[in-house]
Amino acid sequence: xxxxxxVLGATGAVGQRFIQLLDDHPTxxxxxxxxxxxxxxxxxxxxxxxxxxxxxxxxxxxxxxRRTAADDVPDDVDLLFSSLxxxxxxxxxxxxxxxxxxxSSNSSNExxxxxxxxxxxxxxxxxxxxxxxxxxxxxxxxxxxxxxxCSTITMVPTLAALREFGLERVHVSTLQAVSGxxxxxxxxxxxxxNVLPHIGGEEEKMETESRKLLGDxxxxxxxxxxxxxxxxxxxxxxxxxxxxxxFADLADRPSADDVAEAMRSLEGLCLPSSPDRLVHVFGSDxxxxxxPRLDRMRGRGMQVSAGGIQETPRGVKYNCLSHxxxxxxxxxxxxxxxxxxxxxxx
Numbered sequence: 007x008x009x010x011x012x013v014l015g016a017t018g019a020v021g022q023r024f025i026q027l028l029d030d031h032p033t034x035x036x037x038x039x040x041x042x043x044x045x046x047x048x049x050x051x052x053x054x055x056x057x058x059x060x061x062x063x064x065x066x067x068x069x070x071x072r073r074t075a076a077d078d079v080p081d082d083v084d085l086l087f088s089s090l091x092x093x094x095x096x097x098x099x100x101x102x103x104x105x106x107x108x109x110s111s112n113s114s115n116e117x118x119x120x121x122x123x124x125x126x127x128x129x130x131x132x133x134x135x136x137x138x139x140x141x142x143x144x145x146x147x148x149x150x151x152x153x154x155x156c157s158t159i160t161m162v163p164t165l166a167a168l169r170e171f172g173l174e175r176v177h178v179s180t181l182q183a184v185s186g187x188x189x190x191x192x193x194x195x196x197x198x199x200n201v202l203p204h205i206g207g208e209e210e211k212m213e214t215e216s217r218k219l220l221g222d223x224x225x226x227x228x229x230x231x232x233x234x235x236x237x238x239x240x241x242x243x244x245x246x247x248x249x250x251x252x253f254a255d256l257a258d259r260p261s262a263d264d265v266a267e268a269m270r271s272l273e274g275l276c277l278p279s280s281p282d283r284l285v286h287v288f289g290s291d292x293x294x295x296x297x298p299r300l301d302r303m304r305g306r307g308m309q310v311s312a313g314g315i316q317e318t319p320r321g322v323k324y325n326c327l328s329h330x331x332x333x334x335x336x337x338x339x340x341x342x343x344x345x346x347x348x349x350x351x352x
Contacts, residue, residue, distance in 0.1 A: 007033065007347075008033070008034075008035045009033055009034050009035065009085055009347055009352060010034075010035050010038075010080075010084050011034045011035065011036055011037065011086065011343070012036070012037060012038030012040065012079055012083045012085075012086045012087070013025065013028070013040070013086075013087050013089065014074055014088040014095075014098070014109075015040065015074065015094070016040060016054070017050075017053050017055075017071070018041075018188065018189075019189050019331065020089035020331060020336050021041075021336075022054060022056060022058045023058060023089075023331050023332065023335065023336035023337075024087050024336045024339070025039075025058070025062070025066055026060055026063075027337055029060075029066070031278065033278065033344065034340075036065075036066060037082070038069075038072060038079055038080055038083050039066070039070075039072065040071065040073060040074040040075075040079065041054075041071050042074070043073055045071045046071055046072055046073040046078075048070070049067065049068055049069065049070060049071070050066055050067055050070075050071055051067040057189060074094065074098055076098070076101045076102050076107075079102065079107065085107075085109075085110065085347070085352050086102060086110070087109075087110050087111075087336070087339050087343060088109055088111035088112060088339070089112050089113070089335070089336065090111075090113050091113070092114045093115075095111060095113035096113075096115040096116070099150055100146075102148065103147075103149060104144075104145070104146050104147075105148065106147040106148045108149045109148065109149070109150050109151065110153070110339045110340075110343040110346060112152075112335050112336065112338065112339045113152075114155065114207075114211065116150065117152045117215055117218075118214050118215065118218055120227060120228070121139050121144070122140060122150055122151070123135075123136045123137060123152065124153070124154055124218050125152070125219075125342050125345070126153070126154065126159060126163065126219060126338070127275055127277065127342060127344075127345040128272060128273070128274060128284045129162060129163055129220075129284075130219055130220075130221075130223075131345060131349075132223055133219075133223050134151065134345065134346065134349055135225070136223060136227075137149045137151070137351060139226065139227070149346075149351060151342055151346065153335075153338035153339050153341075153342050154211075154215045154216075154338070155208070155212065155215055156182075156248060156328075156330040156331070156334030156335055157208060157211070157237075157248055157250065157330075158211060158212050158219070159333060159334050160248050160250055160310060160326055160327065160328040160330070160333070160334060161178055161216065162215075162216050162220065163284050163285055164252065164269055164310065164324070165216065165220060165233070165252075165254070167265070167268040167269040167271070167285065168254055168256060168265065168322075170268060171256040171260045171264075171265070171268070171321075172257025173220075173257075174233060174234070174255045175236075175254070175255035175320075176216070176233060176253070176254050176255070177237075177252075178212065178237050178250055178251065178252045178253070179237075179238045179239075179240065179250070179251045180208070180237065180238070180239045180240055180251075181201075181242045181250070182208070182241050182248045183242070183244045183245055183246050183247050183248055184197055184242075184243065184244070184245060185245055185331050186330045187205075187241065197241065197243045199243075201240055201241065201242050202241035203238075204240075205241055208237070209237040212235060213235045213236065217230040218230050244299070245298075246329055246331060247298030247299070247302030247327055248327065248328060248330045248334065249297070249326075249327045250325065250326050250327070251323070252323065252325070252326060253321070254322050254324075260322070262290070265315050265324070266287045269312055270285065272284040272285050275345070277341060277344040277345060278344055279306075279308055279337055279340050279341040279344055280344075281304075281306070281308050281309040282305070283305075283309065284310060285309070285311070285326075286305070286309050286311045287313065287315070288311065288312070288313030288314075289313075293313070293314055295311070296312070296325060296327040297327070298327060301327055302327065302328070302329040303329060307329035307332030308329075308332060308333045308337050309333070310327070310328045310333065311326065311327045312324055312327075
């Protein structure tokens with residue numbers, strides 16, 4: 007089955023990663039690209055300054071870029087992937103959903119809205135059923151689904167494995183790659199020989215999105231998990247891959263081996279973009295892993311890595327890592343799109 011898809015905000019850094027991931031996809035046929043009015047009417051090759059580490063697909067290079075507007079998206083497109091800036095997404099995504107389009111969005115707007123599914127398919131696939139509530143409340147024929155922030159999506163799969171041990175409190179300090187800020191987000195003079203100990207809005211996203219993702223859907227609403235999350239977010243001079251130091255307080259007292267086994271037990275899904283195992287766990291004989299340069303492309307960039315698991319007086323501490331523009335952005339939206347198709351929402 008071929009599903010015709012479009013990319014909103016196709017010329018930006020995450021938009022380009024969408025193009026890369028959708029090339030030769032077994033289910034999705036890329037049929038429409040949108041960008042700003044300045045890019046509309048140009049071929050994609052002309053409009054996008056291509057920066058991804060594989061060549062621009064020739065069939066995509068010749069597509070004409072459209073305006074990001076509901077009346078410019080072809081009616082025969084079944085699914086839209088959004089990498090729009092949050093202010094632009096907040097304006098156009100509801101219009102598109104009202105017009106009948108299903109949108110799998112990486113944009114940060116409405117991630118914690120009561121009727122918007124925030125989904126990591128291997129962690130909380132049942133949250134997609136919130137679409138019924140969303141359609142009833144908003145009168146939409148389409149739907150809006152979100153994936154979490156790139157730092158949140160690195161940590162939450164590992165926390166999902168800790169729920170069985172009575173997850174109570176989490177403290178996390180992130181070391182986030184410069185690509186998370188977009189191509190023009192951090193200048194070389196800011197980041198070379200430096201660390202930036204503040205990323206605007208990032209800490210709040212981790213502290214709220216995590217609790218929604220780990221919550222339960224009761225058929226009417228998401229009951230957020232009551233874990234307390236405290237985050238400190240830092241920009242470091244690595245190109246790709248967010249590394250995070252996690253300290254988890256647990257009601258039980260599992261051993262480091264128990265925690266490692268719980269993380270290893272998280273299986274992938276039978277979807278094209280899901281890895282066989284959601285989390286790769288390094289053993290105690292490799293205490294210096296994971297590392298961004300060595301481990302960000304595990305599972306084609308869709309696997310989370312964890313290591314350095316140690317017991318503490320209150321629970322455990324460990325490190326985790328994922329590729330922030332693949333698992334943490336475009337790849338997460340593509341995987342959500344695959345789940346939407348698999349579950350009959352598209």
